[in-house]
Amino acid sequence: MLMKVGLLGGLGLIASLLALYWVEPDTSGGQALLAIVVFAVVSGVGRLIWPSGS
Amino acid sequence: MAFRFLNSVIAQAAAALVPALILAWTLEAYAQKLRPGCVRLHDERGRSYVSCKAESKAHSRPRHAPSAAPGATPPSARRVAPHYYFRRSAPSAYRAPSPLGRAAPSIGRQPAPPVGREAAPAPAPARTETPSPAPTAAPSPPRHETQVPVSGPTTGTQPKPGPSATGDLRQTRPQLRAVRALIEPEQMPPRDVAGYGIVAFTTRPLPHDIERYKAVCEAYKATLTSVTELPLNTPPSEQMITYWPVTSKNTPEAQRADCAHLVANYALRLGLDAIQDADKQKEGLASRRGPFLIAWAPSDSRFVPDALVLVMDLSTLDTPRSFVEVFQDWRQHITDNPQLWHRNGFDIEAVRRVIRDTFDRYGDGVMRLINKT
Numbered sequence: 001m002l003m004k005v006g007l008l009g010g011l012g013l014i015a016s017l018l019a020l021y022w023v024e025p026d027t028s029g030g031q032a033l034l035a036i037v038v039f040a041v042v043s044g045v046g047r048l049i050w051p052s053g054s
Numbered sequence: 055m056a057f058r059f060l061n062s063v064i065a066q067a068a069a070a071l072v073p074a075l076i077l078a079w080t081l082e083a084y085a086q087k088l089r090p091g092c093v094r095l096h097d098e099r100g101r102s103y104v105s106c107k108a109e110s111k112a113h114s115r116p117r118h119a120p121s122a123a124p125g126a127t128p129p130s131a132r133r134v135a136p137h138y139y140f141r142r143s144a145p146s147a148y149r150a151p152s153p154l155g156r157a158a159p160s161i162g163r164q165p166a167p168p169v170g171r172e173a174a175p176a177p178a179p180a181r182t183e184t185p186s187p188a189p190t191a192a193p194s195p196p197r198h199e200t201q202v203p204v205s206g207p208t209t210g211t212q213p214k215p216g217p218s219a220t221g222d223l224r225q226t227r228p229q230l231r232a233v234r235a236l237i238e239p240e241q242m243p244p245r246d247v248a249g250y251g252i253v254a255f256t257t258r259p260l261p262h263d264i265e266r267y268k269a270v271c272e273a274y275k276a277t278l279t280s281v282t283e284l285p286l287n288t289p290p291s292e293q294m295i296t297y298w299p300v301t302s303k304n305t306p307e308a309q310r311a312d313c314a315h316l317v318a319n320y321a322l323r324l325g326l327d328a329i330q331d332a333d334k335q336k337e338g339l340a341s342r343r344g345p346f347l348i349a350w351a352p353s354d355s356r357f358v359p360d361a362l363v364l365v366m367d368l369s370t371l372d373t374p375r376s377f378v379e380v381f382q383d384w385r386q387h388i389t390d391n392p393q394l395w396h397r398n399g400f401d402i403e404a405v406r407r408v409i410r411d412t413f414d415r416y417g418d419g420v421m422r423l424i425n426k427t
Contacts, residue, residue: 023410023413026373026375026410026414028421029414029416029419030410030414030417033416033421034413
């Protein structure tokens with residue numbers, strides 16, 4: 001469980017950083033929103049692929 | 055709490071919704087999906103179809119002989135995406151004057167003072183911003199014959215280039231220079247230049263729009279050199295001029311290209327006419343936010359049915375950096391061979407700009423909302 005959460009969190013963080021590097025939002029709000037959205041997407045997709053209990 | 059969030063339905067909903075958003079962004083920024091060598095054309099009724107040429111180079115054919123059946127549109131023919139595309143134009147207010155016996159307008163008779171400088175008395179023809187008054191019988195230089203693959207069946211057939219009056223397709227194309235200049239309504243359309251573009255806004259600036267309009271103007275000035283900076287011996291046929299329409303360009307503010315002045319005195323009629331001429335497909339471009347960058351090459355192809363026109367839609371952009379990037383892209387494309395004006399495939403840079411500007415537009419507001427809750 002902890003490993004799964006850590007893995008998803010790490011992937012989400014990496015994906016957020018990559019998205020910030022590629023998109024390069026100009027505003028701090030845009031950067032924050034992009035990071036949150038990407039993190040949520042990666043985490044959500046990870047939860048769908050790797051459901052709890054497995 | 056982080057664990058709960060990760061396990062929450064919100065994360066799963068985001069995983070479902072955000073890809074849909076990304077798809078929407080992608081579609082918004084998606085240009086023509088055409089195979090290399092294919093272009094999108096329009097028949098007399100405005101319906102679009104795809105015309106492809108064979109691997110070998112196109113050869114001369116009558117320019118205005120539409121041979122494709124309007125119904126020959128392949129199933130894969132797509133509606134042109136709004137952001138950046140290449141289309142046929144229709145003439146509107148400006149009609150190609152008869153080459154003979156026409157009362158010459160004032161265009162080109164009096165060389166206009168250069169942008170950003172004091173007015174120069176009678177500059178050399180190569181330096182003039184205004185075109186010569188009399189159109190020639192064969193206005194297009196040879197290199198531009200390649201730009202018009204006229205209608206043909208959708209796949210596997212060669213397009214029909216423009217009329218042979220323009221010369222051999224394989225003649226060497228001189229290097230075109232992308233420059234900027236101001237133009238007044240009385241001076242439109244320009245002649246004898248290799249081609250011209252126009253920054254076409256759909257409205258005059260409203261108070262909340264002024265900064266955005268100025269950002270467009272600053273990007274326009276930053277990426278394109280003034281026509282007066284060209285070498286004195288640069289012929290007009292090597293100039294691709296992107297015009298900023300103004301009501302009067304003989305004011306001190308216009309001379310120094312003051313963006314506040316240029317924005318406040320934008321000649322809206324020229325912009326709307328250009329948009330109308332470029333909107334052959336009746337997509338309602340004039341109802342969009344704009345601005346548009348529109349170009350025709352050669353300069354009189356605007357009045358030719360079924361001519362090629364380059365259009366860039368800046369409606370989704372807000373930041374100065376995005377405008378600069380688009381103008382840099384524009385500067386490259388208008389000096390390319392017009393046959394290359396059509397976009398082949400997916401434009402990832404357009405997607406990136408759209409995503410960036412979307413997050414910049416909404417990011418601060420959403421974060422303030424989150425901080426309040």
